[in-house]
Amino acid sequence: MNTEKLTAKTKDVGGIPVARLLPQGSRRTIGAWCFLDHAGPAEFAENSDGLQVGSHPHTNLQTFTWMLSGEVWHQDSLGFRQLIRPKQVNLMTAGTGGARGIAHTEQTPEGIKQLHAVQLWIALPMHKEIDPDFQHYPELPEWQENGVRYILTTGCFGSHTAPTAQHSPLIGLDIQFDRAARISIPAQAGWEYGVLVIAGSIKAGGQTFTADELAFIETADARSFELEGEAGSHIMLLGGEPLPHPTVVWWNFVADSREALQQAVTDWNSGSRRFGTEIDLGGTGLKRLVAPEVPQGLR
Template sequence: MNIEKFTAATKDVGGIPVARLLPQGSRRTIGAWCFLDHAGPAEFAADSDGLQVGSHPHTNLQTFTWMLAGEVWHQDSLGFRQLIRPKQVNLMTAGTGSARGIAHTEQTPDGIKELHAVQLWIALPMNQEIEPGFQHYPELPEWQENGVHHVLTTGSFGGHTAPTAQHSPLVGVDMQFDQSARISIPAQAGWEYGVLVIAGSISVGGQTFAADELAFIEAGGAESFTLEGEAGSHIMLLGGEPLPHPTVIWWNFVADSREALQQAVADWNGGSSRFGAEIDLGGTKLKRLVAPEVPQGLR
């Protein structure tokens, strides 16, 4: 079994501490999970506008938003507008290929003064024809076992299956340890696994991981691995089967080559219809974001 530790690159984004765990130089993906931010917990000042992210595009990926505290409005170029609350998932699909994409905005509602979320992206299998779409999942499997509270955000785990749509095999489980516990995680052959520590600490294979650290786990031939968590710990277990092609990321785009990323930048900045209808910003302070050019050395 191979276990690696990754620490977050943390920065302040509009008063929100954001810890980025994926991608990193030596670890870009865990299965098809290709992006992982732990945002918050944050409390906004009374005169703050909170989170206000203008219209921006995505290609060849799904955005997967898991709310822990606060509320956020999602609005996209397909016409969907959806408020997401704690213990809910928003899943937005950009579609695959050079002719598909999507754009959206993200805003905290008036009066909401806190934000805590895990923001993930899922790279789409580019050998499939996948159309843009949006789904909201207000109810997910939730249960208590051996002092650990589980919420299954996607896939199957512990005899439960989430309703969340998938285009490649994945699992995501939010776990909160009400007491110290040792739990066995079944390992699927050929899958990769990760454990984000949101709070507290866990031990895997004799290594200890603290808040905003990520354990990457290759089980090899093992049928399971063990997590030990202290009371009060909060983690997110991720797993999945790697995609059969490269995953290259720049800004808000995923592709399988640098050339495809360059095309996405040109399409967005040029106002291509690829990304759907312009989003009505309704006189807000939001602005349409500009995509930066792809660096020469990106591969």
């Protein structure tokens, strides 16, 4: 088994500490998971508006929001408006190809003064025809074994199966250690795995990982691997089968080439109908964001 440590690039975004684990130079994807931010925990000042993200587009990906505390309003160009609360997943699908995309906004409701979430993107298999969509999952499989609590956000684990829609094989599993414990994770042949430490620390592959570090794990022929968590630790297990094509990320877009990314930038900035119905921002205080040009050297 090969285990690699990835450390976060952390910045403040409107008073919210955001630790970015994926993509980065040494590792761009874990299976089809192509983006990973740990946002918060944040406590907003009394005069703060909290999270306020204006209308912005996505292509060839799914946004996967796992809420830990606080609440956020999602509104998109398909017409969906949905409040997400802790232990819930919002899954928004941009669709595939040069004619499909989606746009959305994200806002903290008035009176909500905290935010803690894991924000993920899933790269879509671009050889498949996939339409834009939005799904909200208010209830997910949840269980406890030997002082360890589990919530399955997507995929299968043991006898449990999450209802979350998938376009490629994946797993997402929230794990909290009420006491120190060693757990065994079944491994699928050909998959890649990652373990985000949200709080506390774990041991994997002979290394110790602490908050806002990511363990990237290649299991080779092993049928399982072990994680050892200290009491009070909170982690998120991610895994999946790599996609059969390149995954290139720029700003809020995913594609398989620089040229496709540049077309997405042009389409969004010119107001193309590719991204669905323009979101009515009246009364929200939000703006329509402008897509930056793709760097020449991006590959």
